[in-house]
Amino acid sequence: MKKSVPPLSSTISRRNLLKLSSLGPLVLAANGTASLGAVGPRFSGRGQSSGSAPAKATSIREFLRGITYRREEVDTFLDPKQPNWTKFDPDLGYTLRTNVLKDGMDESRTLTSYQTTGERTMINYADRLCRINTYGNSFTQCQQASDGETWQEYLAAHLGEPIRNYGVGGYGTYQAYRRMLREEATPRGADYLILNIWDIDDYLRSVDSWFWLRIAPWFRSHPGHLYMFLGHPRVYARLNMATGELVEKENLFRTPESLYQLCDPEYVYEHFRNDLVVKLLVAQEGGSDVAREELAGMARALSIKGDLSSPKATAATARAVHIEYALRAGLRVIEKAQDFARAQQKKLLILLSCGKGAVIRACEGRPRVDQSVVDFLKQKNFVFVDGLSKHLEDFKSFKVSPREYVKRYYIGHYNPRGNHFFGFAIKDAVVNWLEPKPVAYREGSETIPPVV
Numbered sequence: 097m098k099k100s101v102p103p104l105s106s107t108i109s110r111r112n113l114l115k116l117s118s119l120g121p122l123v124l125a126a127n128g129t130a131s132l133g134a135v136g137p138r139f140s141g142r143g144q145s146s147g148s149a150p151a152k153a154t155s156i157r158e159f160l161r162g163i164t165y166r167r168e169e170v171d172t173f174l175d176p177k178q179p180n181w182t183k184f185d186p187d188l189g190y191t192l193r194t195n196v197l198k199d200g201m202d203e204s205r206t207l208t209s210y211q212t213t214g215e216r217t218m219i220n221y222a223d224r225l226c227r228i229n230t231y232g233n234s235f236t237q238c239q240q241a242s243d244g245e246t247w248q249e250y251l252a253a254h255l256g257e258p259i260r261n262y263g264v265g266g267y268g269t270y271q272a273y274r275r276m277l278r279e280e281a282t283p284r285g286a287d288y289l290i291l292n293i294w295d296i297d298d299y300l301r302s303v304d305s306w307f308w309l310r311i312a313p314w315f316r317s318h319p320g321h322l323y324m325f326l327g328h329p330r331v332y333a334r335l336n337m338a339t340g341e342l343v344e345k346e347n348l349f350r351t352p353e354s355l356y357q358l359c360d361p362e363y364v365y366e367h368f369r370n371d372l373v374v375k376l377l378v379a380q381e382g383g384s385d386v387a388r389e390e391l392a393g394m395a396r397a398l399s400i401k402g403d404l405s406s407p408k409a410t411a412a413t414a415r416a417v418h419i420e421y422a423l424r425a426g427l428r429v430i431e432k433a434q435d436f437a438r439a440q441q442k443k444l445l446i447l448l449s450c451g452k453g454a455v456i457r458a459c460e461g462r463p464r465v466d467q468s469v470v471d472f473l474k475q476k477n478f479v480f481v482d483g484l485s486k487h488l489e490d491f492k493s494f495k496v497s498p499r500e501y502v503k504r505y506y507i508g509h510y511n512p513r514g515n516h517f518f519g520f521a522i523k524d525a526v527v528n529w530l531e532p533k534p535v536a537y538r539e540g541s542e543t544i545p546p547v548v
Contacts, residue, residue, distance in 0.1 A: 163312035189330035216261040220252040232292030236263025245512040247519035256535035268301025299426035342428035379414035446480035452502040459498035486521040
């Protein structure tokens with residue numbers, strides 16, 4: 097007989113859920129740049145603090161054995177009677193389910209609901225024609241905020257028209273782009289598309305064939321992880337190192353039953369031992385079977401001054417290669433999204449959002465990890481908003497430390513105040529982008545004479 101399962105809100109504490117649902121900072125370089133010389137104390141690819149020395153040496157086989165699925169995890173995920181956060185999707189790995197979680201500000205619960213068509217429930221002006229669809233990860237989904245507290249809803253209330261939310265926690269830029277292709281082919285397609293890219297981790301996630309590779313040991317350390325089980329194999333992107341072009345990869349685990357194959361250590365080893373991300377992660381952990389020639393070749397191709405003279409230097413080189421590779425793949429994904437929008441006679445707006453770690457580093461005057469993305473967007477004349485620069489501008493209005501500043505807006509993800517900040521940080525760009533202008537900014541839209 098199966099054990100009865102307590103409600104999700106009682107099995108995951110707010111503190112643990114903050115960590116579970118804001119995974120990105122755990123895979124960032126702490127002082128973050130993609131150049132080798134600047135990669136100092138950091139977090140390893142699987143969320144383990146590695147300090148100034150690489151983690152204990154491991155082989156690819158040992159690495160993969162440690163992340164092999166447990167049958168209990170797959171059983172729980174596939175059981176519709178369990179209070180799971182996600183549900184299976186053949187292309188994207190998973191999408192979200194309606195839930196109530198104890199993950200909000202002041203120890204509160206958040207109420208998140210989703211329509212049968214997949215988008216988060218719209219609150220403001222939901223009965224009107226929607227001309228803006230938003231795509232991205234949990235900072236688009238607005239994890240840790242209830243339905244009416246998302247940045248989309250704050251902005252919709254101000255503009256006088258609805259904004260649809262297709263964000264999903266754990267997606268990378270490529271997975272968000274693929275969801276865009278899917279949804280824009282339906283009657284819910286919109287003329288204006290927003291692709292929100294969060295920090296460096298959205299680029300890293302884009303090249304993950306199996307997001308679980310980078311989060312499994314850490315994720316399993318928290319009570320209740322069974323009910324927020326995510327990171328399944330999905331569509332992903334890689335780079336052709338010879339041409340720099342994007343190579344799009346399909347999900348090979350397209351049925352729920354196929355996930356049970358990932359419970360077999362030997363199958364996992366045979367299927368993933370040659371995966372590029374696996375090799376980079378093992379190298380970052382001081383692995384004993386690093387593909388040194390391949391790593392050196394990638395470093396040269398990416399213009400990184402590689403150093404393989406010691407395990408520590410090799411780990412740093414692998415980390416720099418991983419970041420730079422992911423960033424360059426991300427630029428190609430952005431171009432793909434722009435090409436798609438133009439072909440469909442739609443308009444695209446790129447948003448760059450950021451976690452509290454990036455804000456703290458920027459407020460302390462340290463360089464940003466994704467500067468190459470900002471430069472690229474400017475050079476190619478993309479319509480975009482840089483959330484980090486908006487925070488830097490806002491920070492100047494306060495007489496507090498960077499760490500005190502981020503407490504206003506973050507509880508892992510944005511709290512409702514943070515979503516309000518972000519919605520109005522992008523407001524001018526959205527108003528200028530839309531044609532005709534939204535009701536709140538449209539000349540002649542008033543029904544009575546202006547009140548002075």
